[in-house]
Amino acid sequence: MKKKKYAASKTHLIHNRSYHLDPLLRQMLHTALCILRPSETFDIHQKLMEIYEEQLHKEAIASRPTADALLEILYHVLQQELISHRSPLKEVKKQLERCLQNYFSPSEEDDVIQLQELSTLLPKDEDLRRALSMPEIEVLQDAISVFIKSHKMHGLCILSVHFNEPNEYQASWTSADPPILPMQIVHTEIKYTIKQWREDIKRHGLNCFKTYFSEDLQRIISESLNNPLMIATNTMDIPFELLHDGNDFLCLSRCVGRQIAMVRGARELEKIQDPQIKALVVGDPTDDLKYARKEARAIAKFLKKHGAAVDLLVGSKEATLEAFADHLLNNQYHLIHFSGHGYFDHNDPALSGLLFKGESKLRTFKVEEFRYIQAPSFFFLNACEAASAEKETTREFTQGRLIQNLAIGTLEAGACGCLAPMWKVPDKPAKDFAIHFYELLLQGEMVGEALRQSRLYIKNASPSDLWASWILFSNPCNQPLRATGPVRT
Structure with a gap:
């Protein structure tokens, strides 16, 4: 038989x-x-x-x-x-x-x-x-x-998820108060592409929450509803922020940030002593993103209205690679906002970076050059991979690797955080999202809470999935911006 x-x-x-x-x-x-x-x-x-x-x-x-x-x-x-x-x-x-x-x-x-x-x-x-x-x-x-x-941790919880080839996920939970859950090891071949995620975010969020975590860990995560969450992971292929516990998405029910593994330790930079917020805003340095110019000008106008000193570089004549580097080397910025193209080098990720126009070809401000910053700035990088003839799944993979390398570059340089999208975002909602996000930061909100509220705001205001695209590489309890006076609306 x-x-x-x-x-x-x-x-x-x-x-x-x-x-x-x-x-x-x-x-x-x-x-x-x-x-x-x-x-x-x-x-x-x-x-x-x-x-x-x-x-x-x-x-x-x-x-x-x-x-x-x-x-x-x-x-x-x-x-x-x-x-x-x-x-x-x-x-x-x-x-x-x-x-x-x-x-x-x-x-x-x-x-x-x-x-x-x-x-x-x-x-x-x-x-x-x-x-x-x-x-x-x-x-x-x-x-x-x-x-x-003894330090005000705001009840921060840490969810560690480490991926090992070919299909092992190691997850553990740590918080300032019990419970502490030792490592859980799960083997699964289930993985969705970003395209599949975007087709049905809630369904895949529910499936992955049950797939990657044990029942004990699912329960603990669901019960930590009011606590900020840090996700420490070595993979960009899974948007853990979009996992759904049956009640809501993690990124909508609490403030969430990511901790990322760095090859080198972060530089120690002194905090800016000047109480006035200072920002560098860059838009469309390659002259092919019309709405990126509008976004940059609108954000610069908003920040100035609220008492910030703003250096604005728009278009290839102002936003040259040399001008960008010069501003970083000779100024201390609380905020650096970039709206333009990014580039990921598959052969050597260290050559990836932000794209600027040259005389005959595009030029790259490489990730290692973020070391030019003179203060622990916060980076808002609306920098999608430049269009190419690659297959869509390859472009999705590339975008994830791009923002991972940009985030590593900024954090190793000494930045206090970096916010970037997992996929290309629609123009007008992206501007509205950024302004709402900055308004909350200027009111003194923690960066993770400002992002959570901005997700909810744009989710209700726009039919797009822009709310789901953003990844915050930072302790969600950080407060990178503070207004010098009352915020006017």
Whole structure:
């Protein structure tokens, strides 16, 4: 009798994987120390603690401090206190608080993620549990929670979604308050093109919400309705902002921003001291986007009306590549608004950038040249891929890669954020959307909330899908613009 063949499931939840450390090194150390005198053992733990603290310091400078290095420091302090026959909790807590103040920042999302992982790990560490009671471990967890809450995080939640070839999605959830959900791994071959998304946004949003996330994660996301959301992901192929939890799209029910992986760390630029908003507005530098000129002039007029100082470059005579670079090099801007063409180089993404007109061919302001900025500016880049003879699906792929590279370029240069569309947007609604967005920012709204309200505004005012196209690369709680006076409408 032939065995019946079953088709492989398109979607399969593999398992939940918690953060943990390999205890082998500790076991070897413990065995070696058993033959030494207590004083010698104490000294070795002290030396190892110093080594781990030096490592923690290096990690904090290079990118971000990690939970495992801090855990090892706490372990060695604990062993020293046990050798000295003292109550260990006091010194372990003291060391924890000192390391938190020296190496972690409660305003940095990556640091908060590491601290949440440490908090989750503490009660699972066998060595700690043998020496400390559960109430004592909870004291350490409370110290971490107090430190995180010492900075106003606006209840920020972080949804991490990492894609691995060929079809694995790793998702986890972190917030300043419980719950914390360890990594969920899902395998699925389901993926929609941008064209398919635009044909039925709600249907695909519902399908993908159930496809990429476990039921536990779906529930947690739905329950975090009033919290700003940061999506940390390594893929531009999926518009996670458009996922639908059965009640609403994520980007309409809460303010949402994306965190993007960067090759180099972001430059540290000093904030502008001048209270007056200063903006650079560029429109149609290639002389083939008539409405981009109207958009640039309308936005410049609006910003000036509300007290901002505006440098306006319109058309190829004013908006040359050299003029754009000169303005960035010699001015500090709160805002840089660009409406024109972008270009993505498939062979070398570093050569991608914004297009300007030349004598015989178009010229590119490359992504690495965003380093010319002199302040942590906010970029609004209405820069769609220039028209080509490529297939539509290829152009969609290119647009996603284009805005990803533009965002990386601006953020590595030191920008505080970047807003760009996933697909070409209609002209007049794009202008209305931008003006409404800026008006809310000038009123002091967080950038994520200004974007959410602008999506709702343009969704009700225009039959197009422009509301769904925008991706914000920024902490959604940032406030990049503040008016010098009351906003006039």
